[in-house]
Amino acid sequence: MPQFNKITDEVLREISDICEVTTDTGVTEAYGRDETSDLFSLPEAVVRPTKAEQISQLLKLASQRLFPVTPRGLGTGVSGGAIPVEGGLVISLEKMNRLKDIDKENMMAVVEPGLITGELQGKVEELGLFYPPDPASLDSCSLGGNVAEGAGGPRAFKYGTTKDYVTGLELALASGELISLGGKIIKDVSGYNLIGTIIGSEGTLGIITSITLRLIPLPPHKVDLLVPFPSLEKAGETVSLLVEKGIVPATIEFMEREALLASEQKIKREVPFREKAAQLLIEIDGYKKEELEGLYETVGEICLDQGAEDVLVADNRPDQERMWEARREIPEGLALLSPVIDKEDVVVPRNQIATFLRAKGEIAKKYGVKIVCFGHAGDGNIHTNVLKEEMADEQWKKVRKEIDYELIRTVLSLGGTITGEHGIGVVKREYLKKFTNPTTLSLMRGIKQAFDPQGIMNPGKVL
Numbered sequence: 001m002p003q004f005n006k007i008t009d010e011v012l013r014e015i016s017d018i019c020e021v022t023t024d025t026g027v028t029e030a031y032g033r034d035e036t037s038d039l040f041s042l043p044e045a046v047v048r049p050t051k052a053e054q055i056s057q058l059l060k061l062a063s064q065r066l067f068p069v070t071p072r073g074l075g076t077g078v079s080g081g082a083i084p085v086e087g088g089l090v091i092s093l094e095k096m097n098r099l100k101d102i103d104k105e106n107m108m109a110v111v112e113p114g115l116i117t118g119e120l121q122g123k124v125e126e127l128g129l130f131y132p133p134d135p136a137s138l139d140s141c142s143l144g145g146n147v148a149e150g151a152g153g154p155r156a157f158k159y160g161t162t163k164d165y166v167t168g169l170e171l172a173l174a175s176g177e178l179i180s181l182g183g184k185i186i187k188d189v190s191g192y193n194l195i196g197t198i199i200g201s202e203g204t205l206g207i208i209t210s211i212t213l214r215l216i217p218l219p220p221h222k223v224d225l226l227v228p229f230p231s232l233e234k235a236g237e238t239v240s241l242l243v244e245k246g247i248v249p250a251t252i253e254f255m256e257r258e259a260l261l262a263s264e265q266k267i268k269r270e271v272p273f274r275e276k277a278a279q280l281l282i283e284i285d286g287y288k289k290e291e292l293e294g295l296y297e298t299v300g301e302i303c304l305d306q307g308a309e310d311v312l313v314a315d316n317r318p319d320q321e322r323m324w325e326a327r328r329e330i331p332e333g334l335a336l337l338s339p340v341i342d343k344e345d346v347v348v349p350r351n352q353i354a355t356f357l358r359a360k361g362e363i364a365k366k367y368g369v370k371i372v373c374f375g376h377a378g379d380g381n382i383h384t385n386v387l388k389e390e391m392a393d394e395q396w397k398k399v400r401k402e403i404d405y406e407l408i409r410t411v412l413s414l415g416g417t418i419t420g421e422h423g424i425g426v427v428k429r430e431y432l433k434k435f436t437n438p439t440t441l442s443l444m445r446g447i448k449q450a451f452d453p454q455g456i457m458n459p460g461k462v463l
């Protein structure tokens with residue numbers, strides 16, 4: 001880690017010549033945390049620029065004065081990416097939130113990074129267009145944060161993740177130089193894929209100041225199916241079977257009983273089939289209503305053949321919203337049960353979901369903790385939540401690490417990976433280092449060195 005300088009009064013004056021800056025702890029404290037349990041680090045100063053040029057000048061100053069910079073979207077990250085672990089300056093993108101352009105002809109949108117994901121979706125849907133990536137936090141996270149994390153969501157199964165929609169980026173480099181990559185173009189193989197490198201780089205390679213996103217026509221029809229299963233394994237096996245039969249729903253979400261019971265605490269109502277071990281929430285969408293009907297009947301039959309105990313169909317907005325509310329509020333519900341949660345975001349090949357769920361049950365039993373799972377089963381991406389509940393802090397520190405290692409070893413032995421969408425941030429750095437091939441790690445370090453030779457961009461994250 002480089003030796004950084006503190007932000008002195010002189011440097012503060014230089015920053016304030018570029019844009020308004022605050023060091024008032026009443027304000028800066030909120031920028032010392034995100035949605036990751038148990039992590040806090042106070043920044044020395046916070047700025048909320050409104051223009052790319054200001055970001056460029058701030059980074060130029062940071063590289064001259066050698067202070068660390070942490071970019072921040074809207075602070076909903078769950079791996080600690082926006083936490084200024086080395087102090088320094090937080091550059092919040094919250095005020096750069098304009099929807100600059102919706103280009104119907106090219107089916108593209110150009111946005112500033114601080115725009116809330118759900119706001120873009122709402123605006124393009126009014127025009128019959130669709131921006132599919134749908135992190136469960138879509139009403140509170142930013143598109144810049146989505147690009148920086150490579151965010152996914154339930155619809156990734158059919159439509160892919162953020163990475164599949166970014167066609168252009170403008171970026172402020174650590175040196176302060178502004179560069180433009182790609183544009184309103186679908187194809188581009190002119191040299192190495194730098195856009196792909198920035199996606200998921202968690203603010204360690206530069207600050208995204210503008211994003212061009214591909215849109216698609218909005219499928220006007222959708223039907224949701226809620227399907228209860230007698231065991232986690234049966235639900236897991238059904239996911240692979242649906243895929244094997246060539247069925248492509250928009251989402252296949254998995255929720256185990258404890259996850260839904262936690263959600264009930266937040267939504268303050270009982271969910272259907274609350275006594276069943278696991279449920280799948282399957283959304284089927286399309287452009288023609290008749291095709292949809294045939295498809296959802298087939299899906300229902302396959303589920304029933306697999307031992308599903310019922311199939312609840314929602315074909316209107318209010319019923320669909322109730323089903324999805326219960327899914328979306330699981331994280332908040334779990335936080336009510338246990339304010340400290342060790343959240344993993346593992347991915348396994350789809351046909352290994354059932355094996356992983358069995359193994360996590362054994363790990364939970366061995367350590368006497370609750371490990372509650374839900375997630376994007378269609379992508380093999382399971383959110384694994386180890387609840388601290390009333391465990392003493394000392395014991396938690398020790399047990400948490402051992403559990404993490406057991407979960408990660410299980411995932412890797414099944415051909416999986418340690419994070420599918422939440423990123424490495426601070427919380428998974430140790431695991432990335434331990435479980436990644438040294439040559440791969442050194443290639444990653446080479447990329448970091450090329451973009452940020454002084455190491456001022458979001459130090460303490462990823463590598």
Ligand SMILES: Cc1cc2nc3c(=O)[nH]c(=O)nc-3n(C[C@H](O)[C@H](O)[C@H](O)COP(=O)(O)OP(=O)(O)OC[C@H]3O[C@@H](n4cnc5c(N)ncnc54)[C@H](O)[C@@H]3O)c2cc1C
Pocket residue numbers: 034035070071072073074075076077078080081082093113134135136137140141142143144145146147148149150151152153154202203204206207208209331332421422458461
């Ligand atoms: C209840 C809940 C549900 C969630 N569900 C999902 C889900 O379904 N799928 C999913 O993928 N994630 C999910 N998340 C995680 C989180 O919402 C995403 O990671 C989101 O992309 C973060 O966006 P943000 O604007 O809050 O970014 P922040 O948390 O502010 O920042 C995240 C990272 O991006 C960097 N960054 C932010 N903006 C920029 C920029 N302009 N330029 C460069 N770097 C930048 C930061 O430095 C940091 O490393 C969920 C979180 C919560 C709390």
